[in-house]
Amino acid sequence: NSESTDEAGSADTIRIVLTQEPPTLEACEANLTSTGVVMRSNVTEPLVERNPTTGDLDPLLATSWEQTSDTEWTFTLRDDVTFSDGTPFNAEAAAFTIDRAVNSDLACNVEGYVFGDDDLVVNAVDDTTLTVTTVSPDPILPLRLSFIEIVPTSTDAAAKVREPIGTGPYAIGQWEAGTKLTLERNDDYWGDAPAYATAEYQWRSEGTVRAAMITSGEADIAMGLGPDDGAGDLGLDYPNNETVALRMTAAIAPLNDIRVREAVNYAIDKSGITDSLYQGAHIAAAQLVPEGIVGHNADLEPWEFDVEKAKSLVAEAKADGVPVDEKITIVARNAQFPKVSEMSQVLQEQLTQAGLNVELKMVDTTQHLQYQLRPFVDNEGAIALLIQHGNQAGDAQFSADQYMTTTGAQSVYGTEAFDAMLEAASIKTGSERQAAYEDIFEYQNDEIVQFAFIAHQTGVIGKAANVYYTPNSSSGDELRIAEITPVA
Amino acid sequence: MTTNTQTATAPRDQLTEGEVLLTVSGLDVDIRTPKGVLRAVNNVSFEARAGRTLALLGESGCGKSMTAKAVAGLLDPVADVTGGTVVLNGTDLTALTPKQRLKYAGPELGIVFQDALTALNPVYTVGTQLGEAFRIHQGLSKKAAKVKAIELMRHVGIPQPESRVDSFPHQFSGGMRQRILIAMAVSLGPRLLIADEPTTALDVTVQAQIMKLLRDLRTESHMAVVLITHDLALVAEEADTVAVMYAGNVVETGPVREVFGSPKHPYTRGLLDSVPADVGRGADLKSIAGSPPELHRIPEGCVYQSRCPLVQDVCRAIRPALEPEGTSRTVACHFSASSDTKEPNNV
């Protein structure tokens, strides 16, 4: 057994196994799960940070911020921060970073994810003061900026950087491509020193293998496990803000009839899926965002599971001349989340029970994107795309803009009336905003029915007995090593 | 042919010419086949003498090779010696364990296999293969064995042995390969050499060379040679005594000249009659009608009965034993005496 004792790393190192190797560590791509899980709040930090538990914005590199006009926000920055290479952090760096990520031609992922097409005007007033001006009023600009990880001005502005520098508690140590990646503690960190001197990342694509690494003591934290991967007691459930749903091409027969779309909703046994496939960890869903996200409508009940009703709706539609026998293709992406294949098969079977003609097509990421993003695949008839949507930002607008407007990048259906509602909601603040989005979710279920919601997911993180860690809703996207401590 | 008379063999006690060296008596070999177990060699007995050549003569499939392999202890896994003794220079080889026999293979008994074209291992140089016996039995180093190999090659008349010792078998012609095989068989100076159809695959001119080589080797070291062949003319020229086999049985033995001059067994006579020599152009040859019995269908009684012109009831009932005929010959025929009275063979 000498081998495993060798492998059980020293108390100074936390070993984490990811689902895949980060393609890059570029800070402006940190909203990609595989990059962000390593970078965010470990190597680089944003100005403000959303508290995953409360949903509030906490200060980080900015100490305070306020909306100084309809379209302008002013941030006050810390003055005691240096980057890990020793250069000081100041407003110039922040401005540079925002400019680089949002206004450049780099085609940063974060730009598409959290910002619209409009550019921002950033201005470093002095070392600690930064103003950001938007084209139209943006009540949630600080939330958006929480996705921008600050890098020094020495960073290449014209090209993406594989190993950037940040202000975080760790700096990138060694990256043995393909094998492992280590982060070293940044001894000049402005905040509290984290417990571990080194963080070591590896990656395995098989969930069972990641779980096995926890059980065999080869890793301390394993990301992205499934309920049956075998982590057993070492698996920690956490709500990961991901929602799975079928997104229906409501313009194409037979899904162009709302009764058919409703039938789809009735036909799906949500609790059956959450209970037996995910052992009760998932929660049957009634809307696109889970609890904890601004705009979540707590009053919405999941569609009830009622095959008879589904059948009668289909029959009704058929009687009205809707070609309900036309093929509907469920498109799902391989390995998108645990048991996606099983879930797809259940969906297919249950929709078939409702009297629909359903086919299943499993595709890879690139193909999936062709269904998911504009321009959509348009020659394959009615499609029910199995989507997994994660709202990392904590505000329903991020979901709604993408998925519900007529022109949303990931939306296949909408109405003008609905667009107006969405437009109006986006500039509201506070409880008005909350109420507006609650209405939106209800309206979608009553009048639009682009989606058949299935479940709000629960992630599983494997955690070895020798570490303390409590995962939260953002753990999957941003694993803060500073929050992990060894068992004494 | 080389005139080099120095042998490559280790010095050993010289045999007296004519001394009985090998006595095979009552040898039976059984083969396991799909049809059951059959007798490929039945009650075969013969003697070989130092410095003399005994020819085992017979048609294809009559058991010549089988007998030779049984004597050498190299039968195929499907065949077993089930009776009889093989006494070589006082030792009964059949009583030895396979391990004990290894000692004899080479120093006491050499064998040249039937198929010269394939018997050499294609992946080793002839030098390696010639030296192997020395490495096994005398523990010579690779180098020393190679020296021996060169010596042997020269001895059997292969030109430029130094340069050819590192060639592979396929780089030699059939005649040369046969010489190498002979060299290998006699490398340790065996008392007995069994040569199984050493020239069948070769041309007459090469055959003449090989036979001369064998004669020279025999006279040099007084080994006993058992020459297996179905070529009557070759037997007539090369052998002292002959044993004629038919369907696993020895049917006639004796000095070559006597046997060929006045064959006592009808089969021997039939064979001699089939030789085309001296039969006029266009005239029919005398041939033995029919074909040999299959080994699993050997009848009761005489093995030759189905083709014998002299067959009588007794032949169908009782198998004739190999009985002495005169001083030097033996015959297995109920009517050997009467066949003798028939017109003498006019070869």
Next chain:
Amino acid sequence: MSKPPRNVNQLPTGGRAIAPPGTEAIALPRPEQADKKISLFHLLLKDRFATVAALVLVFVGLTALFGPTLMGDLATRQDLSATNRPPFSFGEGWAFILGSDSLGRSMVARLVVATQTTLSVALPAVGISLVIGSLWGVWAGFHRGIRETISMRIADVIMSFPSLLLAVVILYVFSPSAANIVLILAVTRIPIYLRTARAESAELQSRTFVDAARTFGTKPNAIIRRHVIPVVLPTLLTLATLEFCYVMLAESSLSFLGIGIQPPDVSWGLMVAQGRQYLQTAWWLSFFPGLAIVLTTVAANVLAAWLRIATDPAQRWRLTLPRKRMIMRIPAKEVQ
């Protein structure tokens, strides 16, 4: 005679050429006409291993033919309240004797239905590559020259082409249907047969009986049909059984990558691939289909090896050889 000495790595191929020198007579035993007809079956019965293998294959074949009809919709009927039921729990009726899968479907029914899918992928894939590769190889080897060279280079290309890439591309571009899977597996395995058939045929075309046929003015295609193919066939068939195994494995690897047989269709490979994540919690999900693959291929190989010998007139005797222990000695005839 300018034929090279028979090399070890030459395949035995019928006729006298196979029998090593000195054993030619082995081929001589003349079986009576009568026993020729029944003997293939009798020979089979004599070899216990081959008999068992044949029974296994017959069972698999019957299952594939009639199983799915018998099972009805049992294989797709989900029961989310009874997932991952362990095997050998007899209370649940025969359908759940081997347990249920992660969606509560009957393992027995799924295995049965998968048999049909698996065979309907593996058999055509093997069949197509066997037919194309063999004919092409035989043709190339028979004519030699430039035709041979080009064919071999094409084989080289296919062999060193990352077959997985081909699979992924085709399956992505044209959807992973069973027909496409068959197509890919068939195309990528053609060189195996092509190379073997070519080598055999190149050797055969220099045989004397082929020369003899030429002296009658027989056309090359007729010679190939009459003299080359029958001799090459047993070797290729043996190869095909090995390939059968390979194809089933390849299909399961495709399933592992998510581009194999697509649900709700089910194949053994897919079952193993999907069951792998339950290895610790429900081992039977991948174990039984895996066992099915192993048993079928082993049986096919055993039978192929047997058939190869049984149909080769020069090797047949091996099968009938009594075992050493059971020799019934023919009493040596008393002669004196």
Next chain:
Amino acid sequence: MSDIAAHTLTGDTAVPLLEVRGLTKNFHVPGRGNNVLCALDKIDLHVGRGETLGLVGESGCGKSTLARTLLMLEQPDEGTIRFEGSDPFGLKGKQLLAWRRRVQMVFQDPFASLNARMTAGEIIAEPWATHTDLYPTKKARAARLQELMEIVGLRPSDAGKSPQEFSGGQRQRIGIARALALNPDVIVLDEPVSALDLSVQAQVLNLLNDLQKRLGVAYIFISHDLSVVRHVADRVAVMYLGRIVETGTTEQVFERPRHPYTAALMSASPQLDVTGTAPRGRIVLEGEMPSPLDPPSGCRFRTRCWKAEEICATLAPPAASSPDDPRHVAECHFPITADDLKAASGPVRSNDAVNLLAPRQ
């Protein structure tokens, strides 16, 4: 085609049935340097109707290549083949098929030349699958098959057996029957009996003899067994290293050999002579046949010839007729003369005669 008048059994017709002029065949073997192997070097040959031409020579001298070229299994590099005056290599389609019928071959190895997976009947009938017009009906074929099997001395009831079930002699009969199936005028027999036992050999030789008498076919009989050739051949050609070094009637070649190689060949073949008392002296040729890739200059035999002189190395000897008979031709600068033979006392047996010519050694 058949404009020749009645055939004779002697082979002395004005226009020979088959005539070969200057036939040359080179093989290209892989390897560097000289890779042209001259297997046949300007062969001249003719065979008359009903005649048997014996062809003898050492292994590798080109006998089989000649046979194969005659059968158009090899394409010659030079020279012509005339069959009843016309060149078969110029033929196409139907005419070629018609020619194929008239010249047939029996192969050396009765095991390798029969497809082990066919029955005897199928093998014999195989030619008719191509020459469908010969016996168009099934019935006609069956009848002819039975007839053929009887002719060669096989039981027609054995037609269903496969070759393995026959003995070597019987297999060779199958081969002969197959060659006869097309009713040829010439049969090339490439060592037809060398794989057979003595008693079987006698049966096959008798059969061939009988067939020739009945059907009047001509044979080109290749063998390295001199006693067999002597028994069957009307005329004999002796080959050495791709060339025909001596031709003549059987009697001439065997009794009065003119080329030293012929003499050596005669001498080397063992004789079943039980009347002699001592092993006879004989010409044992030195060395091996030279590589055809690299044949000796001048006379090809000179490297092994005890009579060789300088001229032999420089000048290839022309074909020269014997003073006694213009048809007894040898290619030698120093042919063995009648005087040499006379000097050999005692009964004029070929081998005894050449014994006295033993090499100087």
Next chain:
Amino acid sequence: MLTFLRRRIVSSALPLLVVVLGVFALARLTGNPASLYLPLNATEQMRADFTEKNGLDNPIWVQMADYFGGVLRLDFGESLRTGESAAAMALRAFPATLQLAGTTMLLAVVLAVIVGSWAALKPNGIADRISSFISMAAASVPDFWLAIMGIWVFAISLGWLPTSGVGGPSAWVLPILTLLLRPFGVLVQIVRGAMVSSLSEPYIKLARSKGASEFRVVTRHALRNAAAPALTVAGDLAVGLVNGAVVVESIFGWPGIGKLMIDSILQRDFAVLQAAVLLTAISIFILNILIDLGYAGLDARVRPAGKRPKSSKAASVAEPKERKVHVQTAS
């Protein structure tokens, strides 16, 4: 020998080129990777820019010409995904695969030779039956199943080995064990078949006639002759390993070329895919030459353009023989 090498290289260069061209064309059939690499809300303009920047709008032959122009300048392009040099990525991943495949093949050959020879000593004997059953079963187990099973048993239940990853010798055990089974199973059959026929060759009897012990007969005489067919098959299997270790590599997190290839297919990372394919194709090509050389080393008869054959017979024999596979399995 040099002529042989030259000819071999020339005759294999074309297939090599065809492979790379084929991969190039096929990869482009899988669709434009723009949406994979562009932000979610990418505009048509951004897509067009992306397409143009990567030359994906050109006709395929123009793209090929560009690519091979780059290759001639040793510029293999950059990874869309990571922005690194594609050649660097391929070259980095390659040794990992090579080591794994090499070790596996070595072990497979050694074990197969031992087991196969043992089985061949008594054809149809009990050892033969057992070994043939085991080897056939071994060859027919899906590798990913075996891998996970191995992890479960050896890493989790027994705790003897690490589950995965690269590292000390113990990390090699499971990947090798998984990869080993199929080559081992197939090779046992081949070695056995070759040994059975080798052991019945006349030269075996000749060796015995010299008093060679059974051990010597088997190891010196039979094996060397049986090695040639085994070598051919081992070569094919090795090609399979280099090309097909994807599954094992992705399960064990082995940073090899197979994993790189499949990742770049899934990510439409064309430059990396092409570099990886080119590299494997070249290695397969080298492997084939090595096998030919090894073949010639084993058996002088196939040694091309060696010594000039002495006799005419030898001339025809010395033609390089195509390698042949021995398919003879146990009954």
